[in-house]
Amino acid sequence: MAVRTMAEFVAAGEQPEYLFWVGCAGSYDARAKKVTIAFTKLLQEAGMSFAILGNEESCTGDAARRAGNEFLFQMSALQNIEVLNGYEVQKIVTACPHCFNTLKNEYPALGGDYEVIHHTQLIDQLISEGKIRIGKGMESKKLTIHDSCYLGRVNGEYIAPRSVIDHLQADVEEMAASRSRGLCCGAGGAQMFKEDEPGDQRVNSARIDQILETGASVVAANCPFCITMLMDGLKAKEKQDEVMVLDISELIVQSNDL
Amino acid sequence: MAISQIIFILISLVVFSLAFVQFGFVIRNIRLGRPEKIVGHTGWRWKNVLLVAFGQKKMFKRWIPAIFHFFIYTAFLLTQIELIEILIDGAGGYHRFFADKMGGFYTFLINFIEILSVLAFVATVIFLWRRNVLKVPRFFNAEMKGWPQLDGNLILIGELLLIIGIFSMNGADVLLQQIDPANYPDTGTLAISSWLGPSLFEGLDSNFLHIIERGGWWLHIMVVFGFLTYLPHSKHLHIFFAFPNVYFTRRRSRGEMENMPEIMNEVKSMMGLVEDTGAEMGEDIPQFGAKDVFDLSWKTLLESYTCTECGRCTSVCPANTTGKKLSPRKVMMDIRDRLDEVGKNLKSGKPEFVSQDSTGAKLSAQNYDDGKSLFDYISSEELYACTTCNACVESCPVLINPLEPILAMRRYDILTNSAGPGDWLPMFNSVENSGSVWQMPDERAAWTKELDTD
Structure with missing residues (x-):
């Protein structure tokens, strides 16, 4: 089953329930990609309405910020917030705790307010709703x-x-x-x-x-x-x-x- | 007025003025920090003070030292009541001013203090044993050599003296009450001294008992006075500063690094997100992050004086426990030591500490320059070993955050100094150029093609 991007949802006049924030590791690291795929399968099995940003996603800036490079963090973060706010994203789920933390705790001060949950929290919820076997x-x-x-x-x-x-x-x-x-x-x-x-x-x-x-x-x-x-x-x-x-x-x- | 009263009042005046000057020095030093607004949410703040400071909630993550510490702490709090009486007696020439005024309640109070004092005595001996015989590893990291080790032991020995003073005074008093009831009002039966006094001093003549009683009294008050002037130079300052430090805890989430609005606005204007206010950064790059104590928030400086060097942070630091140089406790101690140095130099008013471009001006925090900074105390190697795991933050019983200054100093090193580990450059370049921490040839969504083949 194909994964749709935000752009595709918008083109079809739809809005997904969740944005799945894949992150750098989830997108590129060979091992982490397997996690991305496993989580995608669970979302699909549970019949969730979700989109990814695809090539419009870029690094949240967590590592740059903690390395001390605030300029780089701000550039990354503000660019992402532009994209997210442009799509009127409300709920974000991610399999990366670093993306989770930065999106949830650091983006609000820059003008990005979203309901952010970690994939373990969503999986837990979907299991209790009986949507995941x-x-x-x-x-x-x-x-x-x-x-x-x-x-x-x-x-x-x-x-x-x-x-x-x-x-x-x-x-x-x-x-x-x-x-x-x-x-x-x-x-x-x-x-x-x-x-x-x-x-x-x-x-x-x-x-x-x-x-x-x-x-x-x-x-x-x-x-x-x-x-x-x-x-x-x-x-x-x-x-x-x-x-x-x-x-x-x-x-x-x-x-x-x- | 008796000669002892005059001596007592004179000593008290000297001690209180000395303490006033020394605490003033510490508070002025804390005010050298960067302003940070920490206000509001008073309900939440008082709750923290009750649970974490008074209730010692976080101490009980390690319950053995927590219990013994609790004995010493409650004995300390309760003995303050007796201290009030000692001050009144000393200045007014009374003997046990409250004894006949309070009656049975006085007996209850003194008994309470006596029992806690015994527990505190046992706890203090155990703490000395943990430090000097058992040699608990967290008291033996590199930063604990010399003065910090001596400081820890001096405090404990001082506590033993305080308690010895109390029991000499009470023990002799119990016997004197029988010999000379007119001058020694009845205290009722005391849990410890009614037994300890006779078993130690029974049969001694009343003059000698009087000397023991007075000796205990003076020993106790002199050690208290000693503590008062010693504390501003000691890690033991936590007995006072833990309370404001917990009260002023930041409400910011642990996961949020302090935002830098000046950089945010600059980037926003670069990206055309806001109208150019014209307030662009000039040719000289302003300083970002923390180079010296002036650049750290006053809250971090308060934390540095609050730290009692218990080393829980360092004992759980993944960098430290795997042999790296970083020790969160050392970071806090270094900030305090640097702050003390800056404070002393500022106090000296010497023109040699006036920065070159202000030559001739009067020395002040604004033109201060001694050619040194926090980086002379804390090395890059230490700063760059941190994994920001927050174990140090989690472990501190008085809510000190050693991560905050570590990251503030990284910011200075990277943004202002353009230094930092060379290994990070590919990551920085990649984030800047391709929006990913790694430079990758693929598109970001390429993984979706693997979904069906997997």
């Missing part, structure tokens, strides 16, 4: 949960991912450092785009040690940058065949074999 594919698998900083500690959402995971009937083993005590993957604050400062260990490696302690074979993540960092960390310890890192949307898709 849960299969048995993840049943009794040993699973642990990695909270992204920008969904968890920054925006206080620890419940939605866990509520979705509850439906999978997996064998959930939380890490000692979870929820508000969760350890960062090491990507935030634009670290994703630079080498680490000198130290004893990479942050993702420290997180992988905590993950391995649980004995889980699946890590449920909710951020494309966390997924990259955790997968890199597993590869560095040659554990990539023993532990899978999956987004919440992928867990649902795989449970159903969609």
